[in-house]
Amino acid sequence: METGAGKEDVSREFFKLCEGLSVGEMVTTPKFTLLEVMSAIELMEPKMDVGVGASHLKTLDDAIADGLYGDDMPMQLAVMDATLAMVVAWLEGSSLGTTVWTNVMLANVAKITHPLFHPFAAGINLLVRNIYSLVNNVGNLEELPEDFNPQNLFNNQTWMHRRDIIIMMREQMHALERQGASWSKETGSRRAVEICTACSARLEFVTLMLDIMSYLMPPEIENPHFDHKIYVGGHEPISEKDYEDLEKLRLEDAEEQREEPKEDTVEDTSPGKKEHKKNGKKQKRKKNKKHAKQAKKESPKTSPTKPEEEKPNSSSANPAESEDVDDEEEYMEDEDDCSSCDDPAQFTPNFQFAAVLSDRLIQISHLIKNTVILGRRGPDNEDGDYKWLMPFDSKACVRMIPACFPRSVKYPTRMEAAVWWTECAQRIYDLSRLPPKSTKDINMLFFFAQQFTVKSCVFTRSLLQVIMFPTDAHLMGGNTTCAEPIEDSLKNNFMPQVLDKDSPVHDDPLARQLYLNFLNQMSKLAVNVYSSFGCNLSRQRDRLEMALEELAHIQFYAGQVEKRTDEVMIAAKMIDCKEQNSSFHSIASFVFHNLVGIIHYYFELGFRMDLFVPYEFPYIFWFLGEIDAKWMMTTMERSQEIQLNYWKGSSLSTTLNQRRQKEKQAREADLKRRFVVHQFNVLNQYAISLICEGIVKLSVILIRKGIVRVPDGGDEAERLRFERRFEPLQNLGPPLNVNYEQFKAKTRIDELYQVEMNDLIDAAAENFNQAKANLEQLDNTVEQNRTNLFVDTMWSMKRLLNSSELLQITKSNMVACRLLKMMNLEGRKVEWTYPEQLPMYPYLSIK
Numbered sequence: 053m054e055t056g057a058g059k060e061d062v063s064r065e066f067f068k069l070c071e072g073l074s075v076g077e078m079v080t081t082p083k084f085t086l087l088e089v090m091s092a093i094e095l096m097e098p099k100m101d102v103g104v105g106a107s108h109l110k111t112l113d114d115a116i117a118d119g120l121y122g123d124d125m126p127m128q129l130a131v132m133d134a135t136l137a138m139v140v141a142w143l144e145g146s147s148l149g150t151t152v153w154t155n156v157m158l159a160n161v162a163k164i165t166h167p168l169f170h171p172f173a174a175g176i177n178l179l180v181r182n183i184y185s186l187v188n189n190v191g192n193l194e195e196l197p198e199d200f201n202p203q204n205l206f207n208n209q210t211w212m213h214r215r216d217i218i219i220m221m222r223e224q225m226h227a228l229e230r231q232g233a234s235w236s237k238e239t240g241s242r243r244a245v246e247i248c249t250a251c252s253a254r255l256e257f258v259t260l261m262l263d264i265m266s267y268l269m270p271p272e273i274e275n276p277h278f279d280h281k282i283y284v285g286g287h288e289p290i291s292e293k294d295y296e297d298l299e300k301l302r303l304e305d306a307e308e309q310r311e312e313p314k315e316d317t318v319e320d321t322s323p324g325k326k327e328h329k330k331n332g333k334k335q336k337r338k339k340n341k342k343h344a345k346q347a348k349k350e351s352p353k354t355s356p357t358k359p360e361e362e363k364p365n366s367s368s369a370n371p372a373e374s375e376d377v378d379d380e381e382e383y384m385e386d387e388d389d390c391s392s393c394d395d396p397a398q399f400t401p402n403f404q405f406a407a408v409l410s411d412r413l414i415q416i417s418h419l420i421k422n423t424v425i426l427g428r429r430g431p432d433n434e435d436g437d438y439k440w441l442m443p444f445d446s447k448a449c450v451r452m453i454p455a456c457f458p459r460s461v462k463y464p465t466r467m468e469a470a471v472w473w474t475e476c477a478q479r480i481y482d483l484s485r486l487p488p489k490s491t492k493d494i495n496m497l498f499f500f501a502q503q504f505t506v507k508s509c510v511f512t513r514s515l516l517q518v519i520m521f522p523t524d525a526h527l528m529g530g531n532t533t534c535a536e537p538i539e540d541s542l543k544n545n546f547m548p549q550v551l552d553k554d555s556p557v558h559d560d561p562l563a564r565q566l567y568l569n570f571l572n573q574m575s576k577l578a579v580n581v582y583s584s585f586g587c588n589l590s591r592q593r594d595r596l597e598m599a600l601e602e603l604a605h606i607q608f609y610a611g612q613v614e615k616r617t618d619e620v621m622i623a624a625k626m627i628d629c630k631e632q633n634s635s636f637h638s639i640a641s642f643v644f645h646n647l648v649g650i651i652h653y654y655f656e657l658g659f660r661m662d663l664f665v666p667y668e669f670p671y672i673f674w675f676l677g678e679i680d681a682k683w684m685m686t687t688m689e690r691s692q693e694i695q696l697n698y699w700k701g702s703s704l705s706t707t708l709n710q711r712r713q714k715e716k717q718a719r720e721a722d723l724k725r726r727f728v729v730h731q732f733n734v735l736n737q738y739a740i741s742l743i744c745e746g747i748v749k750l751s752v753i754l755i756r757k758g759i760v761r762v763p764d765g766g767d768e769a770e771r772l773r774f775e776r777r778f779e780p781l782q783n784l785g786p787p788l789n790v791n792y793e794q795f796k797a798k799t800r801i802d803e804l805y806q807v808e809m810n811d812l813i814d815a816a817a818e819n820f821n822q823a824k825a826n827l828e829q830l831d832n833t834v835e836q837n838r839t840n841l842f843v844d845t846m847w848s849m850k851r852l853l854n855s856s857e858l859l860q861i862t863k864s865n866m867v868a869c870r871l872l873k874m875m876n877l878e879g880r881k882v883e884w885t886y887p888e889q890l891p892m893y894p895y896l897s898i899k
Contacts, residue, residue, distance in 0.1 A: 110445035112160040120157075120442040121166050125247045127441070128168055130427035130466070131155075132254045133420075134438040135176055137469035143183070143509050146461045152180055153449035154438070162210070167227065168251060171220035174212050175258035181211065182265055182274055183511050189273050190514040190586055211276040214266065218259045225252040243426075250423035253416050257473070260413045264480060267402040267409070268515060270522050399522045400529035406484035410477065417477040421470040435465045479504070479512040487519055491527050493541040494534075494578065494646075501585040502653060505592070506660065517586040525579055534578040535571050544726070545691045546638040547698045549617050554703070556624040563616045570609040570639065577602050581650070593657045596650060597780045603647045604784050610639040634697035641694075645687035651788065652680050654780070659891040664777075666884055667762045669751035671774050671795050676892070677744025678798060679790060685737045692730045699723055732830060736855055739826040743862060743893055746819030749812055750865065750896060752804045753872060759882050810873055817869035824862040830855050857890050864895035871898050 119127075134155075141151040157164055157173045158180075164170040232248030235241075265274050272278045430440055438444040464472065482504065490500035501520075505513050522529040527537075542548065549557040550567045557563045577599060584595035614637055618630035627633055655676060658664055664672055699705050704716050754760040763769065771792045781789050796802065804812060877898070884894040 110156055110443075110448050112156050112163055112443075115156055115443040118442040120169070124428070125251065126426060126428040129247060129250055129254075129423075130430075131169070131441050131443060132172060132251065133424055133427050133466040133469070134435070134441055134444065135172075136254070136257075136420075136473065137435070137464050137466050138438070139176065139180065140464050140469040140472045141461060142180070143511055144462070144464075148180070149449045150446070150461045151463075152176075154446050155443050156445060156448045157443045159449065167224055168255075171217060171224050172255060172258065174217045175221055175255070175262065178211065178214060178217055178276075179258055179261055181276060182262070182269075185273050185276075186265070186269060186518060187510055187514045190517045214262050214275065218262060221255045221259050225255050228252045228255075246423065247426050250420070250426050253419045253423065257413070257416045257420060260409050260416060264406050264409050264413065264484070265515075267406040268484065269401075269518050270399040273518065398526070398529050401487075401519050401522065403484050403488060407481070410481040410484045413477045414474070414481055417470070417474040421467070421474055424466045424470050427466065435463070437461075437463050475507075476509065476512060479508050480515070483512065483515055483519055487516075487528065491532065491537055493544065494537045495541055497534075497537050497578075498582065498649075501582055505585045506589075510588075513586045517583060520582065521579070525575070533575060534582070535575045538571065538574050538578060542639065542642050546635065546642045546694055548613070548635050548638040548642075549621065549633065550613060552635075552698070555621075556626070557617050557620045560616070560620045563613065563620060566609070566613045566616055567639075570606065570613055573606050573609050574643075577606065589657050589661050593654060593661070596654045596657070599650060600647070600654070600780055601783055603643065603650065607640060607643050607647075610643045613639050634701055635694050638694055641687055641690050645684070645691070647784070647788070648680060648684050648687065651781070652676075652684070655680070656892050659886065666751060666760045667755065668773065668777065670748050670799070670801060671792075672777065673744040673747045673751070674795055674799050675778070675790060677741040677748070679787065681737045681741040681744065683787065685734050685741075688730055688734050688737070692727060692734075695723065695726065735826055735830045736858075739823040739830065739855075739858060739862075740893070742819050742823035742826065743858065743865075746816045746823065746862075746865060747894070748799060749804065749816035749819065750868070752801070753809065753812055753816065754882065754896075756805065756809065757872075757877065759877070813869050813873045817866055820862045820865045820869065824859065824866065827855055827859040827862065857887060858893065861887065861890070861893050861895045864897070868896035868898060872896075 120131075135152075135158075138151040138155065142148055153159060155173075157169055158177055161170070161173045161177055164173055228248040228251055232245040235244035235248070428441075430436060430438075437446055439446060486500060490496045501516065504516060508516070520527060525533050527533065539551070543551050548567075549555040550560075550563050552558055580602075581596070581599050584592045584599070587595065618633065621627045621633055622630070630636060655672070699719070704712065704719060707713075707716060751760065755762060774792045774795065778790060783789070875898070881897075881899040883897060885897045886894045
């Protein structure tokens, strides 16, 4: 052991200090505190010292000497499956150095000569690089950055082009097909065909993943050879790879600017002076063109580009035509409204092609899962860390293991990884099909993101973010921003006067400006909240706390619009007082509706993360039932009232004009359909409030029976726990900011602890019975009005599933109430069970 600049040996002193120490005791000095001890690396401890057992690191030559290139197809299949399993381990949170790069082939792709492993390793490398680039660009992985960081290996890679890799893979797939047919013909066995098809499926899986990502992701993220443009001074954008002397061009441009005389402070506006300036600008543009053409002439011709992006150079075929094109370009540049002609085209995800490929990806992933068994079995049928396979060594990339406290790495088995990829393929399929349908309004937009991210991985969560916002705040790279779904939801459900073309508020400049201020603030918040869905559940919950405060602040902007609306309506003598406005407080109701919805999702995340304990259920479910569900019902009923009032007051509803009858019927049908959905939701929320009330009583019963124990501390400790749970709602004001006294007064919780036990059980059973009756009525409503519901959307289909799940929860809790009343619980296991789809509403199980 050596230390200091002179490398003094302190081993003797160190071991002398250690004499007499027993296991668990530490050596400390005034300059070596407990904090430093905790941060020190324990030498020779395998979990903390990466150098232990790394005296000889396996190389590609060692793997080849062990038989990597042998004609053992089951072994080759096992190597491919193990590599895919390591990619899963990386995406689940472990570092590249302890997972993917334990395969020595991936760091030595250029040296591989095997016809199967070379394209496969190149494809896996590019896939890992593209996934890393995606997650890094989205920036939604806030935890364990040192684990996800690829460090230096990617920087030293020479990437093959995606198309070249796919061509190699497809050629090998055809070779495997021929090889399998030949072996089957020689041996008469189907196993040869099956194992060749299985190897081919792995290759096709990687090609499909790379192609799908190219259709759904911008090229600057997906393509390591993306041809970035550099803007130098006033010159045209020049390819970064094609121009080698950028500094020379910058110096020339700076020299020209120094030579130009300074313009007078008083501009000469005479026509002659304007023409002179215009000609000067033309000359400068021509000079810039000359620079750009010279750069193209000097540029190397070997820069890799996509085959589909290569275009024939038509100007070389006809010089005269080329000159005409240059003149036309000059004319276009003179036009003021053509300043954006040189802007690159906005990237738009190609959902049509991605959907076709993702459908095939699902089929291939199932084929992989069904053929894992064809690979070589591990020792004792255990896959472990795959060191029993030739190219794998846990220390192979030891220099890339992050310098941090060790974390246990969970390596999935090949079958577990195959199941994981099957589920991932289904998520990718959903991403290629559903996002365009989810942008109809803000509710559908957020509902899809919520439901999708609950069980998705960091890869598919990041892919969703890039699909929805490829380059900026425009949805899916189109002309639509978040403002349009927000405005559609606002107009269809709350119809404020500022959006009614027949209202004087619509033409009021101040009202329009205040409305645009509100819409801008709401759009910014929508983008921020949507981006939070790219994070894991914990980070989502943290960001939602900030969103709650921002949404409460947006109420101020909504109030300004409402105030101006009332002033304009009264000044136009359309109403005598603001309460007569058919859409009174419509925008404020819209904001409050979304605020309640975000609070609901905030608590849902808490249940999914298992943050709440049963002794907290009385006040948690009191809030969810009495505050959250009932205020959601109130905003929905207000929405229905506003829509009905607006329709009755419109000229279309009373028109007798035969030419407008078709339009009138269409509007009436649309209104009826929306009312059915509103009634559906109102009944659903009422059933939820009854379920929550029943759970509050059941929780008190379990506490009184001693099944659930409340920590010591009395009423004051309970108050502190209550305040801590509802701390994020402190700045929202009434009715959402609740206090402990309000909870005790509304629930009469003290009386619940004194009432007869059987009576309390009967009261809880009655709550669940009423909820059951409402849900059954809701289910009948669905059957009777199925054609009126938006059943083609994921939003409505999920609501149907939720109502069915809630019905099962009420029935289970009714049975639990009967058992609590009739059965002796001694020796029985009584616990809350949380359904996978609706963990917010548990049911009591007695075993």
